[in-house]
Amino acid sequence: MKLTDAHFQTFIDQGFVVVEDFYPEEKRAAIAAAVRRTLPAWEAIKDDPPDPPLLKDDFPYADQFFNQLIVDWDIIKFVQRILSTEDIHFRYAHNWARYPDPSGIEPKLHIDNGNNSLLPANADNRYGQISTWYFPETVPADQAPMRIIPAPHRMDLDKSQYLTVPAGTIMIFNTHIWHSATLFTGKAGQRYSVTRIYGRADHYWEGVRSYTNRGRDEHLCTFIGTLSAREREIFRFPPAGHEYYTAETLAALEEQYPGWNARGEYNL
Structure with missing residues (x-):
């Protein structure tokens, strides 16, 4: 899907934008199948679940499909527009699978800055890296949907939005806004996410992980x-x-x- 002026304005207004049906169905299905090849579904691991209930795969991927997915020019051009530069660097990518969590411990609200930049956060979009979270499968309310608070509301939990989204949804956000996962309260299933992060090439003080x-x-x-x-x-x-x-x-x-x-x- 082409990211439009309306998507851009939503991002500017609230620090993030959610877009459904981001890829054609054939590509969505290919992403979902590829994630399942490396991060097993709950049914395959339920008798010996991971502790904590999260599995990860990250860049550089053994599956070249995910390395190639980083070079998405629709996303990159959108990031260029947000960050006011043509010179963009890829920062980091990871795939996650969250599973039922019996701990009862709610994930903490946070901003991606302490582990993303040497500088404290500010209100200038150019100083926040741009993180993209793609959900290849449906995310129901009991499977750890992300919680995100629009930028104008800072840490006001009453303004939280929960990403209970259909399969094929992407959320693009500035790493300076408050967000978190939520507790996986369901007894089965998994929540898959495919994340790609970008930033300004001249911001050498930024970065999530070196490659x-x-x-x-x-x-x-x-x-x-x-x-x-x-x-x-x-x-x-x-x-x-x-x-x-x-x-x-x-x-x-x-x-x-x-x-x-x-x-x-x-x-x-």
Whole structure:
């Protein structure tokens, strides 16, 4: 789905926007099936559930399907508009599965800043990273729907909105607004989410988790080798034409990221 001016205005007004049917049904179903391949459904683990009741998979993914899903230009262009720059960096991605939680402990309301930036939060959208949560399956009220408070209301719990949403819904939000999961009170099922986070390239004080230390990771190397020069910039690589690129470094890059110059974009 194309993100519209109306979606943008909603984001500006409340710090987040919820969009149903974000992908065509065929793609939604493919995402749901791919998540289930790596994060089992409740029926498969109910006799030996995880403690705490949460399983995770994160970037760089062994399943290249999820690495490729990060390069979503509809989302990236929306983030560029919000953050007032063409120069966007991917920050982090993860898939989660939440399961029935017998603890009775309600998750804490928080903002994604203490673990996302060296700077305290402020009211300027440019200083909040943009987090996207996609729910490939229906989220009912008893399966830990996210709670989110529109930005003008800060921490006013009476203004909470709960993401009990149909399958295929995405929520895009500024990491400076208050939110949390809720308790998974149901006795069965799971709540899947696919999260991708982006920020301004020039905000070097921001970031959720580093991946510059993963340059030899086989899954990352395979993924980077498939991308265009412009797409690689989103993952912190210098643009084509940068002085770093020489015959020697291009040979080394081809060895590390097979397919590096398959499109001929780095020709000297």
